[in-house]
Amino acid sequence: MASVTKRGPYAKTAARQREILDAAGEVFATHGYRAGSLKEIADRVGIDSSTILHHFANKSVLLQKVLEDRDTRSLGDAAPDAAAGAADIPAAFLRLARANERIPGIVVLYTLLAAESATPEHPSNEYFFLRYARVRAEFTAAFREMADAGLLRPGVEPEFAALSTLALWDGLQVQWMHDSDAIDIVGTLRGQLELLTTVELDEEETG
């Protein structure tokens, strides 16, 4: 029986799709979805734009695959793992923010698309609607755990802590894109977490 899984061609296809997804992520992060062209993506990979449409049915599908791909590979939208204990949650948030700083492309991609996709016809409109709902729920669960451990400041509700942290983060990223020298994302998030919780946050460890 002939082997059905020929490694050669399949591996080549997979590698090409990897290249296309990476290039598309960069282009969409730079120009957004609508203004980002298949030709610019193709040029980065060194292929013709029609070849992209051989691998992905159309531009909209390509964007969806980029987002799925980033979701799978990045930690950017996961709430801090609570396994280490409620007291470590704020530090985990800050580690996440520091990790994102090292891969600014993903941050810019999400920040740009989050705004662009606010209109119903945008191909990632539903994606961001669901994503925000999910992340809010994850953040709320994390802060609720802290509340149960008595680590939130009096009067601070987990829902407020979650929403304010997430929205502050997004807003900081927008300003950071315009003036990265003027905005200290990690430092400002630390300040917010110190306001929300009673946990001591060492700048050496977390910033």
Add this chain to the structure above:
Amino acid sequence: MASVTKRGPYAKTAARQREILDAAGEVFATHGYRAGSLKEIADRVGIDSSTILHHFANKSVLLQKVLEDRDTRSLGDAAPDAAAGAADIPAAFLRLARANERIPGIVVLYTLLAAESATPEHPSNEYFFLRYARVRAEFTAAFREMADAGLLRPGVEPEFAALSTLALWDGLQVQWMHDSDAIDIVGTLRGQLELLTTVELDEEETG
């Protein structure tokens, strides 16, 4: 000597430009700058797209005029007037947020363009760079006045209060555009101001 200032035609031109600016603001708020077309703007006014270019040199100029126009007519980016006293500043922030809720078009326009214009080639890139710097300075001055009056919570710096309030506001607007039912902009801002200051904020008055 014949009158140089003929009121009729000039008034007509001014009125037409008003219509174009208003329609352009709506279209740019819905689709952003790049994806918003002159044709869609023209259709809303009931004229041909070439007529727009008779009144405004090109599309980029039109966007700049829209932003200048909104700056002039809206209160949306002005820091709360401190004349009433430092203790009234938080309430003034919330009044501003409530006023913005009644004209969502402007909020959406600015939120969308702020993200889209992050790339250097965008026609409103410099506008938003300067705008953010100015608003940060205005907010900082307002919170510094509160600090001088002893109205900030211990450990809260005016710069942090300003940046966190502004960034939180922007981030809330992004999520509000995706899910207006889930996001309470005024209520969340009130929570933040209660965290930053020692001023009592009555929900009846402010929200």
Add this chain to the structure above:
DNA sequence: GTCTATAGCCGGATAGAC
């Protein structure tokens, strides 16, 4: 001041050779 007509470009997408 507004229109029609059109230029000129670039976008996404398809067909078919290799």
Add this chain to the structure above:
DNA sequence: GTCTATCCGGCTATAGAC
């Protein structure tokens, strides 16, 4: 799997009649 060639559409912008 990748390319060339091409279609079709929408876009900004210009030219010129009225």
